[in-house]
Amino acid sequence: ENFMARDPNGGPAIIPAPKDCCRDCWVNEYGEKTIRIVGDNNVNGNMVTHLATFVEDDGVRFTEKYLVRIEQHTLTQEAYQFFKLLKLQSSINGDIFDPPPATLRGNMINLTAPDENVIGYFRASDVSVDSMYLTGEMLLEPKGLLQINDDCRTYKNATTVRPDYW
Numbered sequence: 001e002n003f004m005a006r007d008p009n010g011g012p013a014i015i016p017a018p019k020d021c022c023r024d025c026w027v028n029e030y031g032e033k034t035i036r037i038v039g040d041n042n043v044n045g046n047m048v049t050h051l052a053t054f055v056e057d058d059g060v061r062f063t064e065k066y067l068v069r070i071e072q073h074t075l076t077q078e079a080y081q082f083f084k085l086l087k088l089q090s091s092i093n094g095d096i097f098d099p100p101p102a103t104l105r106g107n108m109i110n111l112t113a114p115d116e117n118v119i120g121y122f123r124a125s126d127v128s129v130d131s132m133y134l135t136g137e138m139l140l141e142p143k144g145l146l147q148i149n150d151d152c153r154t155y156k157n158a159t160t161v162r163p164d165y166w
Contacts, residue, residue: 018148025152026163027061037075037083055134059146060155062136067165069131075123082106082121 031053038050052070055061075083085104092098106121136142152158 019151022151022153022160024162025155025158025160026166027155027158029157037080037087039080039084057136057139057141057143059143060148062134062139062142063145064135066134067131068134069129072128072130073125074127075125078107079121079123079125086119 036050036052038048040048053068055066055068082104085102089101089104092101103117104119105117106119108118108120108122110116110118148155153160
């Protein structure tokens with residue numbers, strides 16, 4: 001099935017409607033690959049609130065609902081200090097107000113060359129997982145819904161396989 005639309009030059013164009021084979025898709029997206037570290041010093045058991053990620057409405061994400069899944073890992077004081085320093089070092093951009101570079105020392109060593117500086121930290125942690133569905137009604141400034149006028153798998157990371165949790 002086709003519908004009429006105008007091309008950018010003003011002339012008529014035929015744009016295919018979504019294909020029956022691939023009209024419904026699900027997309028797996030993963031949040032920022034940023035280390036987010038929150039210290040709990042001086043909170044005395046109170047709740048700590050921290051931005052986990054930002055999900056932008058692109059006109060496709062909130063057509064029905066959007067599952068957000070958050071994992072929180074516990075850290076020892078030593079692991080916290082290592083990752084905090086790692087994050088600090090990765091954010092240095094050459095400004096005169098940047099802190100001086102520091103040598104990162106984790107708890108890993110090269111057994112054949114113990115004096116070699118190895119950047120890494122072995123840890124075990126408790127993991128808390130929580131999830132929730134977001135819907136378009138929850139958005140402060142929703143965009144209009146976009147229609148993908150082709151195989152919906154042309155959208156990045158899209159699949160026609162419905163996830164178990166949906």
